[in-house]
Amino acid sequence: MELLWLFLIFLKIGFFTIGGGMAMLPLMQEELTARGLMTLTETVDMVAISQMTPGPFAVNAATFAGMKLYGVWGAAAATLGVVTPSVVVTLIVARFFAAHYKRPAVSDTMSAVRPVVMGLILAAALGIGYESLFPSGAGGLDLPVLLLACVGLALLLTVKKLSPILLITVCGVFGAVFLRG
Amino acid sequence: MTEENNSRPGIKVYLNIFSTMFVVGLFTFGGGLSMLPQMKRVFVEKRRWITEEEIIDIFAVSQSLPGVIASNTAVMVGHRIAGVPGGLVSALGVVLPSFLVLLPVTLFYRAFIDNPVMLGVLRGIRAAVTALLLYTVWGLRKGSLRGVADLLLCGVAAVLVLLLGVNPVWVILGGLLFGAGRAVVRARKGGAD
Known part of the structure; x- marks a missing residue:
């Protein structure tokens, strides 16, 4: 019950x-x-x-x-x-x-929504980024995390078809070893 | 079975949807949108079951519906690939890891909160998620950011959500209204010719 x-x-x-x-x-x-x-x-x-x-x-x-x-x-x-x-x-x-979905009016409408979703993804990235780079507010920059994020981005841009799962796992393990609170 | 698929999808398709969404559920940190990089990689790039534009449209719709955004997104994608059973299998896949992880964690959660190793893991993961989301925007720019108007829409949406704290639902609905209005104007112009 x-x-x-x-x-x-x-x-x-x-x-x-x-x-x-x-x-x-x-x-x-x-x-x-x-x-x-x-x-x-x-x-x-x-x-x-x-x-x-x-x-x-x-x-x-x-x-x-x-x-x-x-x-x-x-x-x-x-x-x-x-x-x-x-x-x-x-x-x-x-x-x-x-x-x-295949109607012209619908696809025409959705073509305006896609940039908006891109904006939302960008906002999510910057939001999570801000939270992790400045864990204690605007004053304290978490430099190791910034470097890790930059290395991650550089890897994504250079290594073809780098798996998101692999990147998350490697960064998580790296964090466990080097970024302990 | 469904209108949009000519033949009934095989068991392999369901299994692939389930396993992909299970992995997505297991590696999602920080909100529904962080599911996008892995889903895009498997369903768009590897299997080519849906297009880049479709997956963005699916995220737009999923964010605007009531309930858990992750399962909304899973149902939309699964349905698009393999009809109603596909949607159900996909939702089960994305929810199950959470459920299985939380059962034991709830029993011992005091050991997790404030655990320095766990906090380190999370710091590392957040750095990765930030990089992945930025890279995803970069990778999608050709298809979805065509011209100045699109860049403006993208920028306005980001500012509204990030700086003004507007619920993304209203931002998407605003985009829908704008798009519909633009479509009507274009159709009238087209009709006048």
């Missing part, structure tokens, strides 16, 4: 937020703390862990909350809940999108 309840809470969180994981956070925190499921400190830990672990933030947070509350089945219920609206809504939209 409480599993169904948990599923429904996360279904609501997944359905009523646009803009991804970080946009879900306020609603998620409110639902979990106001119902007395988690303390504020626990939700702070949830955010920290969800950002440190790989994968979508919302799924990480849902799995964390479910696991903490009711174990593996709780994790499954919360994760299923947060993902279900996304899957259902997107499948409907995807069918519609596929049916109309």
Whole structure:
């Protein structure tokens, strides 16, 4: 019974937020703390862990909350809940999108959206870049990270078909050895 | 099965979508857009199942829909390649790594928070993600940044999101409205000729 309840809470969180994981956070925190499921400190830990672990933030947070509350089945219920609206809504939209994608009006419209998405990727790059280069605010530049990012970019520009996975792995290992906090 | 595919995709296609999205889920740090480099590499460059333009359009739509952006994107891409089952398999692939990683981590999470080695790993990974995203913009510039108007749109979008903190959804919707308006004007001009 409480599993169904948990599923429904996360279904609501997944359905009523646009803009991804970080946009879900306020609603998620409110639902979990106001119902007395988690303390504020626990939700702070949830955010920290969800950002440190790989994968979508919302799924990480849902799995964390479910696991903490009711174990593996709780994790499954919360994760299923947060993902279900996304899957259902997107499948409907995807069918519609596929049916109309080839129309000239649609492709003409999308040609204006593509530069906007490029802007979003650029913003994401600069946002993550700023966060990692200035971890303690505008004052302190993290020089080793800047050098690592520059080396990474140089490698990507020179080595043909360098795998993103390989680069992330190598930089992660490098960080574990040389960039310890 | 679906209108856009002439023949039913084989089991190998589903397996490839699943394994690719599993790897994407396992190596995504820092928001839905950081899925792009690996997805582009496999689906666009290696398999040639979709074009560069299509994958950008898919990201535009996925960001504007409710719910988890990563699974929205996974469903859109999977559906485009192999219909409804493709979308489901793709979503499962991108979600499963998170789930499997978080189960044990939740039990021992105190050991992870403030762990100097973990923080070092994350510092290294963030440097890589920054480089990858910048490189992706650079690699996509030919197809998606044609002319001054496109550069302007790109710049305005970046400033709105990065400096003014506008939710990307509104920025994309703005782009859609602008594009639709431009399409209407162009169609009228075309009709008048």
